[in-house]
Amino acid sequence: MAHAAPSGTVAAIPFLDLVAQHRPLEEELVAAFRRAVATAGFVGGAEVTAFEKEFAASVGAAECVGVNSGTDALRFAYQALGLRPGDEVITVPNTFIATTEAITQAGGTIRFVDVDETTMTMDPAALAAAVTPRTVGIVPVHLYGQPADMDPILAVARKHGLWVVEDAAQAHAARYRDRPVGTLGDLAAYSFYPGKNLGACGEGGAVVARDAGRLEPVRQLREHGQSKKYFHETEGFNGRLHAIQAAFLRIKLPHVESWTEGRRRVAARYRDALAGIAEIEVPVEASYARHVYHLFVIRADRRDALQQHLTSERIGTGLHYPLPLHLQHAYRSMGLGEGTFPVTERAATRLLSLPMFPELADSQIEQVADAIRRFYRG
Numbered sequence: 001m002a003h004a005a006p007s008g009t010v011a012a013i014p015f016l017d018l019v020a021q022h023r024p025l026e027e028e029l030v031a032a033f034r035r036a037v038a039t040a041g042f043v044g045g046a047e048v049t050a051f052e053k054e055f056a057a058s059v060g061a062a063e064c065v066g067v068n069s070g071t072d073a074l075r076f077a078y079q080a081l082g083l084r085p086g087d088e089v090i091t092v093p094n095t096f097i098a099t100t101e102a103i104t105q106a107g108g109t110i111r112f113v114d115v116d117e118t119t120m121t122m123d124p125a126a127l128a129a130a131v132t133p134r135t136v137g138i139v140p141v142h143l144y145g146q147p148a149d150m151d152p153i154l155a156v157a158r159k160h161g162l163w164v165v166e167d168a169a170q171a172h173a174a175r176y177r178d179r180p181v182g183t184l185g186d187l188a189a190y191s192f193y194p195g196k197n198l199g200a201c202g203e204g205g206a207v208v209a210r211d212a213g214r215l216e217p218v219r220q221l222r223e224h225g226q227s228k229k230y231f232h233e234t235e236g237f238n239g240r241l242h243a244i245q246a247a248f249l250r251i252k253l254p255h256v257e258s259w260t261e262g263r264r265r266v267a268a269r270y271r272d273a274l275a276g277i278a279e280i281e282v283p284v285e286a287s288y289a290r291h292v293y294h295l296f297v298i299r300a301d302r303r304d305a306l307q308q309h310l311t312s313e314r315i316g317t318g319l320h321y322p323l324p325l326h327l328q329h330a331y332r333s334m335g336l337g338e339g340t341f342p343v344t345e346r347a348a349t350r351l352l353s354l355p356m357f358p359e360l361a362d363s364q365i366e367q368v369a370d371a372i373r374r375f376y377r378g
Protein backbone atom coordinates (compact mmCIF):
# COMPACT_ATOMS: atom_id res chain seq x y z
CA MET A 1 0.00 0.00 0.00
CA ALA A 2 1.63 3.26 -1.11
CA HIS A 3 0.51 6.81 -0.33
CA ALA A 4 0.32 8.96 -3.41
CA ALA A 5 0.71 12.71 -3.44
CA PRO A 6 -2.44 14.76 -2.71
CA SER A 7 -4.82 14.50 -5.65
CA GLY A 8 -3.97 16.65 -8.63
CA THR A 9 -0.29 16.98 -7.73
CA VAL A 10 2.75 14.98 -8.72
CA ALA A 11 4.86 13.64 -5.86
CA ALA A 12 8.02 15.73 -5.50
CA ILE A 13 9.69 12.55 -4.36
CA PRO A 14 7.86 9.45 -5.56
CA PHE A 15 7.84 6.26 -3.53
CA LEU A 16 9.19 4.44 -6.58
CA ASP A 17 10.31 5.79 -9.95
CA LEU A 18 10.28 3.08 -12.61
CA VAL A 19 10.38 5.67 -15.38
CA ALA A 20 13.90 6.63 -14.25
CA GLN A 21 14.94 2.98 -14.46
CA HIS A 22 13.42 2.44 -17.90
CA ARG A 23 14.57 5.67 -19.57
CA PRO A 24 18.15 4.51 -20.35
CA LEU A 25 16.82 1.08 -21.46
CA GLU A 26 13.96 2.36 -23.59
CA GLU A 27 15.50 1.59 -27.01
CA GLU A 28 16.37 -1.97 -25.98
CA LEU A 29 12.92 -2.57 -24.47
CA VAL A 30 11.13 -1.27 -27.56
CA ALA A 31 13.41 -3.36 -29.83
CA ALA A 32 12.52 -6.48 -27.81
CA PHE A 33 8.83 -5.70 -28.25
CA ARG A 34 9.33 -5.23 -32.01
CA ARG A 35 11.13 -8.60 -32.20
CA ALA A 36 8.22 -10.31 -30.46
CA VAL A 37 5.73 -8.73 -32.88
CA ALA A 38 7.86 -9.61 -35.90
CA THR A 39 8.18 -13.26 -34.87
CA ALA A 40 4.74 -13.57 -33.22
CA GLY A 41 6.51 -15.27 -30.32
CA PHE A 42 4.47 -14.23 -27.31
CA VAL A 43 4.31 -17.08 -24.79
CA GLY A 44 7.16 -19.40 -23.82
CA GLY A 45 9.81 -20.14 -26.46
CA ALA A 46 13.47 -19.26 -26.85
CA GLU A 47 13.38 -15.97 -24.91
CA VAL A 48 11.91 -17.76 -21.89
CA THR A 49 14.42 -20.62 -22.04
CA ALA A 50 17.32 -18.18 -22.38
CA PHE A 51 16.07 -16.11 -19.45
CA GLU A 52 15.65 -19.21 -17.30
CA LYS A 53 19.29 -20.16 -17.90
CA GLU A 54 20.55 -16.65 -17.24
CA PHE A 55 18.49 -16.18 -14.10
CA ALA A 56 19.51 -19.58 -12.67
CA ALA A 57 23.16 -18.66 -13.28
CA SER A 58 22.73 -15.26 -11.61
CA VAL A 59 21.26 -16.90 -8.49
CA GLY A 60 23.73 -19.81 -8.52
CA ALA A 61 20.82 -22.25 -8.82
CA ALA A 62 20.87 -25.49 -10.82
CA GLU A 63 17.59 -24.75 -12.60
CA CYS A 64 14.90 -22.13 -13.09
CA VAL A 65 11.37 -22.29 -14.48
CA GLY A 66 9.71 -19.01 -15.49
CA VAL A 67 6.06 -18.64 -14.53
CA ASN A 68 3.35 -16.01 -14.70
CA SER A 69 3.84 -14.43 -11.24
CA GLY A 70 5.49 -14.82 -7.86
CA THR A 71 2.20 -16.19 -6.56
CA ASP A 72 2.23 -18.95 -9.20
CA ALA A 73 5.87 -19.61 -8.33
CA LEU A 74 4.95 -20.20 -4.68
CA ARG A 75 1.91 -22.35 -5.43
CA PHE A 76 3.74 -24.47 -8.00
CA ALA A 77 6.71 -24.90 -5.63
CA TYR A 78 4.45 -26.11 -2.79
CA GLN A 79 2.62 -28.49 -5.12
CA ALA A 80 5.86 -29.76 -6.66
CA LEU A 81 7.04 -30.68 -3.18
CA GLY A 82 3.95 -32.82 -2.72
CA LEU A 83 1.75 -30.68 -0.45
CA ARG A 84 -1.47 -32.54 0.34
CA PRO A 85 -4.70 -31.66 2.16
CA GLY A 86 -4.13 -31.63 5.90
CA ASP A 87 -0.40 -30.86 5.60
CA GLU A 88 0.79 -27.86 7.59
CA VAL A 89 3.21 -25.24 6.31
CA ILE A 90 4.86 -22.80 8.71
CA THR A 91 5.39 -19.18 7.71
CA VAL A 92 5.13 -15.65 9.13
CA PRO A 93 2.14 -13.30 9.46
CA ASN A 94 4.03 -10.19 8.30
CA THR A 95 4.21 -10.86 4.60
CA PHE A 96 2.15 -10.22 1.51
CA ILE A 97 -0.83 -12.58 1.36
CA ALA A 98 0.58 -14.34 -1.73
CA THR A 99 2.93 -16.32 0.56
CA THR A 100 -0.02 -17.87 2.38
CA GLU A 101 -2.87 -17.91 -0.14
CA ALA A 102 -0.64 -20.12 -2.28
CA ILE A 103 -0.41 -22.59 0.66
CA THR A 104 -4.19 -22.81 0.91
CA GLN A 105 -4.66 -22.92 -2.86
CA ALA A 106 -2.16 -25.80 -3.05
CA GLY A 107 -4.31 -27.67 -0.52
CA GLY A 108 -2.27 -27.07 2.64
CA THR A 109 -2.92 -25.48 6.04
CA ILE A 110 -1.15 -22.31 7.17
CA ARG A 111 0.58 -22.21 10.54
CA PHE A 112 1.98 -18.83 11.57
CA VAL A 113 4.97 -18.05 13.78
CA ASP A 114 6.12 -14.61 14.88
CA VAL A 115 9.20 -12.79 13.62
CA ASP A 116 12.42 -11.53 15.14
CA GLU A 117 12.07 -7.98 16.49
CA THR A 118 15.23 -6.71 14.78
CA THR A 119 15.12 -8.29 11.33
CA MET A 120 11.34 -8.74 10.94
CA THR A 121 12.01 -12.21 9.49
CA MET A 122 11.04 -15.64 10.86
CA ASP A 123 12.06 -16.21 14.50
CA PRO A 124 13.87 -19.58 14.44
CA ALA A 125 13.00 -20.31 18.11
CA ALA A 126 9.30 -19.74 17.42
CA LEU A 127 9.61 -22.00 14.38
CA ALA A 128 11.21 -24.81 16.41
CA ALA A 129 8.35 -24.61 18.92
CA ALA A 130 5.62 -24.67 16.26
CA VAL A 131 6.48 -27.90 14.42
CA THR A 132 3.77 -30.58 14.78
CA PRO A 133 3.48 -34.09 13.34
CA ARG A 134 1.42 -32.57 10.48
CA THR A 135 4.10 -30.05 9.48
CA VAL A 136 5.65 -30.74 6.08
CA GLY A 137 7.31 -27.48 5.08
CA ILE A 138 8.66 -24.07 6.06
CA VAL A 139 8.45 -20.82 4.09
CA PRO A 140 10.88 -18.18 5.33
CA VAL A 141 10.24 -14.78 3.71
CA HIS A 142 13.26 -12.60 2.94
CA LEU A 143 11.17 -9.55 3.73
CA TYR A 144 12.08 -6.09 2.44
CA GLY A 145 15.27 -7.64 0.95
CA GLN A 146 16.71 -8.88 4.27
CA PRO A 147 17.40 -12.65 4.27
CA ALA A 148 15.79 -14.68 7.04
CA ASP A 149 18.24 -16.33 9.45
CA MET A 150 18.51 -19.49 7.38
CA ASP A 151 21.02 -21.67 9.28
CA PRO A 152 18.82 -22.28 12.35
CA ILE A 153 15.74 -22.54 10.09
CA LEU A 154 17.46 -25.19 7.96
CA ALA A 155 18.53 -27.01 11.15
CA VAL A 156 14.86 -27.29 12.21
CA ALA A 157 13.98 -28.50 8.69
CA ARG A 158 16.69 -31.18 8.79
CA LYS A 159 15.74 -32.31 12.28
CA HIS A 160 12.11 -32.91 11.28
CA GLY A 161 12.56 -33.84 7.61
CA LEU A 162 10.72 -30.74 6.30
CA TRP A 163 11.11 -29.00 2.98
CA VAL A 164 11.97 -25.31 2.73
CA VAL A 165 10.71 -22.89 0.09
CA GLU A 166 12.34 -19.47 0.26
CA ASP A 167 9.99 -16.61 -0.57
CA ALA A 168 12.57 -14.47 -2.35
CA ALA A 169 10.03 -12.18 -4.06
CA GLN A 170 11.63 -9.14 -2.41
CA ALA A 171 15.22 -10.36 -2.29
CA HIS A 172 16.88 -10.58 -5.73
CA ALA A 173 20.68 -10.69 -5.25
CA ALA A 174 20.48 -10.83 -1.44
CA ARG A 175 23.02 -13.01 0.34
CA TYR A 176 23.07 -14.97 3.58
CA ARG A 177 26.55 -15.57 5.02
CA ASP A 178 27.87 -14.91 1.54
CA ARG A 179 25.61 -17.52 -0.03
CA PRO A 180 22.99 -16.29 -2.50
CA VAL A 181 19.42 -16.53 -1.25
CA GLY A 182 17.35 -18.76 -3.49
CA THR A 183 19.81 -21.63 -3.15
CA LEU A 184 19.53 -22.22 0.60
CA GLY A 185 16.22 -24.08 0.73
CA ASP A 186 14.90 -26.83 -1.57
CA LEU A 187 13.17 -24.38 -3.89
CA ALA A 188 12.76 -20.61 -4.03
CA ALA A 189 10.08 -18.38 -5.50
CA TYR A 190 10.78 -15.03 -7.15
CA SER A 191 8.44 -12.31 -8.32
CA PHE A 192 9.14 -10.02 -11.27
CA TYR A 193 6.21 -7.70 -10.59
CA PRO A 194 7.30 -4.34 -12.06
CA GLY A 195 8.20 -2.71 -8.74
CA LYS A 196 10.42 -5.58 -7.57
CA ASN A 197 14.24 -5.29 -7.58
CA LEU A 198 14.15 -7.13 -10.90
CA GLY A 199 10.81 -6.29 -12.45
CA ALA A 200 9.21 -7.17 -15.78
CA CYS A 201 6.99 -4.68 -17.66
CA GLY A 202 4.00 -6.71 -16.50
CA GLU A 203 3.58 -9.87 -14.42
CA GLY A 204 6.25 -12.54 -14.06
CA GLY A 205 7.81 -14.96 -11.63
CA ALA A 206 10.16 -17.93 -11.36
CA VAL A 207 10.88 -21.02 -9.31
CA VAL A 208 14.53 -21.90 -8.86
CA ALA A 209 16.03 -25.11 -7.48
CA ARG A 210 19.33 -25.60 -5.72
CA ASP A 211 19.65 -29.12 -7.15
CA ALA A 212 19.03 -30.29 -10.71
CA GLY A 213 16.06 -32.44 -11.63
CA ARG A 214 13.47 -31.04 -9.22
CA LEU A 215 11.50 -28.69 -11.42
CA GLU A 216 9.74 -31.00 -13.88
CA PRO A 217 6.52 -30.85 -11.78
CA VAL A 218 6.68 -27.03 -11.94
CA ARG A 219 7.17 -27.15 -15.71
CA GLN A 220 4.05 -29.29 -15.95
CA LEU A 221 1.94 -27.27 -13.52
CA ARG A 222 2.56 -24.01 -15.40
CA GLU A 223 1.23 -25.65 -18.56
CA HIS A 224 -2.00 -27.46 -17.60
CA GLY A 225 -0.18 -30.45 -16.13
CA GLN A 226 1.02 -31.58 -19.52
CA SER A 227 4.22 -33.58 -20.08
CA LYS A 228 3.92 -33.02 -23.81
CA LYS A 229 1.38 -31.12 -25.85
CA TYR A 230 -2.15 -32.29 -24.98
CA PHE A 231 -0.94 -35.16 -22.75
CA HIS A 232 -1.79 -34.26 -19.15
CA GLU A 233 -0.25 -36.01 -16.14
CA THR A 234 -2.38 -33.91 -13.77
CA GLU A 235 -4.60 -30.87 -13.93
CA GLY A 236 -2.47 -27.76 -13.85
CA PHE A 237 -2.71 -24.05 -14.55
CA ASN A 238 -2.18 -21.48 -17.24
CA GLY A 239 0.93 -20.11 -15.51
CA ARG A 240 3.44 -19.49 -18.26
CA LEU A 241 5.92 -16.64 -18.50
CA HIS A 242 5.32 -14.44 -21.54
CA ALA A 243 8.14 -14.21 -24.08
CA ILE A 244 7.97 -10.41 -24.10
CA GLN A 245 8.39 -10.32 -20.32
CA ALA A 246 11.32 -12.75 -20.55
CA ALA A 247 12.92 -10.50 -23.16
CA PHE A 248 12.46 -7.42 -20.94
CA LEU A 249 13.87 -9.36 -17.98
CA ARG A 250 16.94 -10.40 -20.01
CA ILE A 251 17.61 -6.74 -20.75
CA LYS A 252 17.29 -5.78 -17.09
CA LEU A 253 19.05 -8.75 -15.44
CA PRO A 254 22.62 -7.52 -16.12
CA HIS A 255 21.78 -4.29 -14.24
CA VAL A 256 20.54 -5.91 -11.03
CA GLU A 257 23.96 -5.81 -9.33
CA SER A 258 24.46 -2.09 -9.97
CA TRP A 259 20.85 -1.33 -9.02
CA THR A 260 21.39 -3.28 -5.80
CA GLU A 261 24.50 -1.23 -5.05
CA GLY A 262 22.39 1.85 -5.74
CA ARG A 263 19.78 0.71 -3.20
CA ARG A 264 22.50 0.03 -0.64
CA ARG A 265 23.92 3.51 -1.23
CA VAL A 266 20.47 5.03 -0.68
CA ALA A 267 20.06 3.01 2.54
CA ALA A 268 23.45 4.17 3.84
CA ARG A 269 22.59 7.82 3.05
CA TYR A 270 19.22 7.48 4.81
CA ARG A 271 21.00 6.09 7.88
CA ASP A 272 23.30 9.15 8.04
CA ALA A 273 20.55 11.63 7.26
CA LEU A 274 18.13 10.19 9.83
CA ALA A 275 20.70 9.74 12.62
CA GLY A 276 19.70 11.20 15.97
CA ILE A 277 15.92 11.33 15.43
CA ALA A 278 14.85 9.64 18.67
CA GLU A 279 11.29 8.95 17.53
CA ILE A 280 12.28 6.59 14.72
CA GLU A 281 14.28 3.39 14.24
CA VAL A 282 16.01 2.71 10.95
CA PRO A 283 16.23 -0.86 9.58
CA VAL A 284 19.13 -2.97 10.78
CA GLU A 285 21.19 -5.06 8.37
CA ALA A 286 21.75 -8.37 10.15
CA SER A 287 25.41 -9.38 10.60
CA TYR A 288 24.81 -12.39 8.33
CA ALA A 289 23.05 -10.44 5.59
CA ARG A 290 23.58 -8.62 2.37
CA HIS A 291 20.31 -6.67 2.55
CA VAL A 292 19.11 -5.55 -0.89
CA TYR A 293 16.61 -2.94 0.36
CA HIS A 294 13.63 -3.73 -1.79
CA LEU A 295 12.03 -1.47 0.79
CA PHE A 296 13.52 0.90 3.36
CA VAL A 297 11.17 0.48 6.31
CA ILE A 298 11.57 2.65 9.39
CA ARG A 299 9.56 2.28 12.58
CA ALA A 300 8.12 5.54 13.81
CA ASP A 301 6.23 7.04 16.73
CA ARG A 302 2.91 8.62 15.63
CA ARG A 303 3.32 6.81 12.32
CA ASP A 304 -0.01 7.76 10.77
CA ALA A 305 0.49 11.47 11.43
CA LEU A 306 4.05 11.27 10.07
CA GLN A 307 2.78 9.60 6.90
CA GLN A 308 0.16 12.32 6.45
CA HIS A 309 2.82 14.98 6.97
CA LEU A 310 5.06 13.40 4.30
CA THR A 311 2.11 13.12 1.92
CA SER A 312 1.38 16.81 2.42
CA GLU A 313 5.03 17.51 1.53
CA ARG A 314 4.52 15.42 -1.64
CA ILE A 315 6.75 12.59 -0.48
CA GLY A 316 5.47 9.11 -1.38
CA THR A 317 5.43 6.46 1.35
CA GLY A 318 4.01 2.96 1.84
CA LEU A 319 2.87 0.54 4.58
CA HIS A 320 4.25 -3.00 4.33
CA TYR A 321 2.01 -4.21 5.79
CA PRO A 322 -0.70 -2.33 7.70
CA LEU A 323 -2.63 -5.37 9.00
CA PRO A 324 -0.87 -8.66 9.89
CA LEU A 325 -2.22 -11.65 8.00
CA HIS A 326 -3.60 -13.46 11.07
CA LEU A 327 -5.86 -10.45 11.73
CA GLN A 328 -7.16 -10.22 8.15
CA HIS A 329 -10.82 -10.94 7.44
CA ALA A 330 -9.64 -13.65 5.01
CA TYR A 331 -8.21 -15.59 7.95
CA ARG A 332 -10.85 -14.94 10.60
CA SER A 333 -11.69 -18.67 10.68
CA MET A 334 -8.22 -19.35 12.13
CA GLY A 335 -9.43 -17.65 15.31
CA LEU A 336 -6.13 -15.88 15.96
CA GLY A 337 -6.94 -12.67 17.79
CA GLU A 338 -4.88 -9.63 18.71
CA GLY A 339 -1.96 -10.49 20.96
CA THR A 340 -1.16 -13.78 19.20
CA PHE A 341 1.95 -12.44 17.43
CA PRO A 342 3.01 -9.36 19.41
CA VAL A 343 6.20 -8.53 17.46
CA THR A 344 4.39 -8.47 14.13
CA GLU A 345 1.38 -6.62 15.57
CA ARG A 346 3.41 -3.87 17.22
CA ALA A 347 5.54 -3.38 14.11
CA ALA A 348 2.42 -3.05 11.95
CA THR A 349 1.40 0.08 13.88
CA ARG A 350 4.84 1.70 13.56
CA LEU A 351 6.34 0.72 10.22
CA LEU A 352 6.63 3.18 7.35
CA SER A 353 8.33 2.58 4.01
CA LEU A 354 10.23 5.60 2.67
CA PRO A 355 10.98 6.29 -1.01
CA MET A 356 13.48 3.67 -2.21
CA PHE A 357 14.86 3.14 -5.70
CA PRO A 358 18.44 3.08 -7.01
CA GLU A 359 18.22 6.45 -8.74
CA LEU A 360 17.11 8.36 -5.63
CA ALA A 361 19.43 11.39 -5.34
CA ASP A 362 21.27 12.40 -2.17
CA SER A 363 19.42 15.73 -2.22
CA GLN A 364 16.07 13.87 -2.27
CA ILE A 365 17.16 11.71 0.67
CA GLU A 366 18.08 14.90 2.59
CA GLN A 367 14.67 16.33 1.73
CA VAL A 368 12.90 13.27 3.14
CA ALA A 369 15.03 13.35 6.30
CA ASP A 370 14.43 17.09 6.76
CA ALA A 371 10.69 16.58 6.42
CA ILE A 372 10.77 13.87 9.10
CA ARG A 373 12.90 16.03 11.42
CA ARG A 374 10.53 18.98 10.99
CA PHE A 375 7.55 16.77 11.83
CA TYR A 376 8.99 15.71 15.19
CA ARG A 377 10.27 19.20 16.05
CA GLY A 378 6.84 20.54 15.02
Ligand SMILES: Cc1ncc(COP(=O)(O)O)c(C=O)c1O
Nearest residue numbers: 069070071096098169191192193
Ligand atom coordinates in the same frame (compact mmCIF):
# COMPACT_ATOMS: atom_id res chain seq x y z
C1 LIG B 1 6.80 -11.45 -0.13
C2 LIG B 1 6.04 -11.65 -1.41
N1 LIG B 1 5.71 -12.89 -1.80
C3 LIG B 1 5.04 -13.12 -2.94
C4 LIG B 1 4.66 -12.10 -3.77
C5 LIG B 1 3.85 -12.41 -5.00
O1 LIG B 1 4.41 -12.01 -6.19
P1 LIG B 1 3.49 -11.61 -7.46
O2 LIG B 1 2.91 -10.27 -7.18
O3 LIG B 1 4.48 -11.60 -8.59
O4 LIG B 1 2.47 -12.67 -7.61
C6 LIG B 1 5.01 -10.79 -3.43
C7 LIG B 1 4.62 -9.67 -4.32
O5 LIG B 1 4.21 -8.64 -3.95
C8 LIG B 1 5.71 -10.55 -2.22
O6 LIG B 1 6.04 -9.31 -1.85
